[in-house]
Amino acid sequence: MSDDERDAPATPALADALVGLRQRLEQSFAPPEEGGIDWMALYESARRRFAQVGGMRDIPAEIDDFGMDAAALADARTWLDWLYDRWWRVDVVGSENVPSGPCLFVANHSGLLPWDGLMLAHALDRHTPESPRARFLVADWIATLPFAAPWITRLGGVRACRENAERLLRTGRSVIAFPEGAKGAAKVFRQRYRVQRFGRGGVVRTALAARRPLVPVAVVGAEEAHPVLFKVETVARSIGIPFLPVTPTFPALGPLGLLPLPSKWSIEFGAPVDASDIGRDALRDDTLIWRVTEELRSSIQSMLDAGVRRRSSVWS
Numbered sequence: 395m396s397d398d399e400r401d402a403p404a405t406p407a408l409a410d411a412l413v414g415l416r417q418r419l420e421q422s423f424a425p426p427e428e429g430g431i432d433w434m435a436l437y438e439s440a441r442r443r444f445a446q447v448g449g450m451r452d453i454p455a456e457i458d459d460f461g462m463d464a465a466a467l468a469d470a471r472t473w474l475d476w477l478y479d480r481w482w483r484v485d486v487v488g489s490e491n492v493p494s495g496p497c498l499f500v501a502n503h504s505g506l507l508p509w510d511g512l513m514l515a516h517a518l519d520r521h522t523p524e525s526p527r528a529r530f531l532v533a534d535w536i537a538t539l540p541f542a543a544p545w546i547t548r549l550g551g552v553r554a555c556r557e558n559a560e561r562l563l564r565t566g567r568s569v570i571a572f573p574e575g576a577k578g579a580a581k582v583f584r585q586r587y588r589v590q591r592f593g594r595g596g597v598v599r600t601a602l603a604a605r606r607p608l609v610p611v612a613v614v615g616a617e618e619a620h621p622v623l624f625k626v627e628t629v630a631r632s633i634g635i636p637f638l639p640v641t642p643t644f645p646a647l648g649p650l651g652l653l654p655l656p657s658k659w660s661i662e663f664g665a666p667v668d669a670s671d672i673g674r675d676a677l678r679d680d681t682l683i684w685r686v687t688e689e690l691r692s693s694i695q696s697m698l699d700a701g702v703r704r705r706s707s708v709w710s
Contacts, residue, residue: 460529460562461547467527470549474516477509481656482615484513487701488663489521491609496563497666498601499528499570501611502589502694503578506639507542508532508551509654510616514570515550517661529562530570533579556600563604570611573597573687580637582624586617587702589695595683598669598690602677607666610690612697615659618708657708662697 456464478484499518504510511530518528531554532546552558552569559569572578577590601608625637644651667690676682 457548460552460558462527462529462550463548466548467550474512478513478516481654482513482619482659484517484615485658485660486517486521486663487660491663491665492518492521493607493609493666494522494525495606496526496566496568497607497609498559498563498597498604499568499609499611499663500597500690500694501570501572501613502587502698503572503574504581504586504613504617505579505620505654506536507620507654508536508546509619510613511551511570511572512549513616513659514611514613514661518568518570526567528568528570531559531572533576535576556596556603559600560604563600563606569600571597571600573691580625581617581622583617583621586621587614587698589691589698592687592691595680595687598683598686599677601667601669602672605670607668608690609666610664610693610697612662612664612694612701613659614662614698614701614705615657615708618657619654621655658705658710660701660705662701664693664697 458464499514501510501514508530511532515528515530518525527550529550529552532551533554536542536546536551552562554571554575559571562569573592573596574590575593581588581590597608620639621641622639623642624640626640627637641651643653643655667686672682672686676686
């Protein structure tokens with residue numbers, strides 16, 4: 395395929411509009427004099443950039459129906475390995491509890507950016523390389539960020555909602571969920587590793603509907619990667635995020651303060667809960683859903699408490 399074909403607009407109507415615009419420009423602007431502005435070259439450059447940024451290129455086969463880009467993921471593997479092995483030195487506990495088929499992993503949450511989701515997906519990819527890469531759910535406000543959202547999506551992030559999670563599970567892909575949501579991400583340092591309420595039992599209902607196991611996961615270390623001393627909410631909401639964190643390095647160090655700290659991480663997988671043992675009729679039993687949800691949250695809290703006690707320090 396030629397460069398012109400790759401840069402072609404996605405729809406005939408838009409193609410006709412761009413051709414018409416080019417003709418108008420050619421009529422309106424004479425060829426540039428020496429040293430003058432080549433308006434047509436500027437137009438062509440803008441058209442190509444618009445096609446790239448606007449997603450108007452033909453979608454490559456490597457991009458799946460949720461936006462994960464296999465080529466981008468392969469390119470990112472080197473630095474994901476470096477973060478996993480060198481920066482956070484991740485230890486995995488309980489890998490024998492990971493089911494062989496697709497399941498719903500339920501983990502504690504921390505931080506504005508989903509480093510925990512990326513590292514969890516990377517750990518699972520190493521443990522079961524023959525399985526489709528697990529997809530991690532991200533909050534609505536992250537999915538609307540203009541720069542972070544495309545990058546997160548290409549690396550496997552999926553907008554968090556029950557419909558997306560069920561569809562992924564039914565098509566053979568495991569899902570990583572953080573049911574604490576914004577409450578987990580917004581925890582200040584003194585509240586670290588205190589698992590917040592899990593909403594209305596959405597993760598349990600999702601597993602029941604898809605007939606897939608639930609696996610509790612405890613991530614220790616991620617909450618020190620961006621230790622939030624306090625948060626500013628009023629200004630943050632005006633720009634579409636739930637809070638603006640103040641950490642030991644941000645905003646004091648400017649953009650450098652956004653880099654995560656090299657805390658020592660551990661990821662522990664707990665014993666899976668087989669949704670088929672609960673029964674589909676439980677979807678209509680709010681009391682049972684609440685009980686299973688609380689047992690799941692309690693299991694994660696117990697693993698977190700044990701993980702924090704096991705480590706010698708935040709950094710090693």
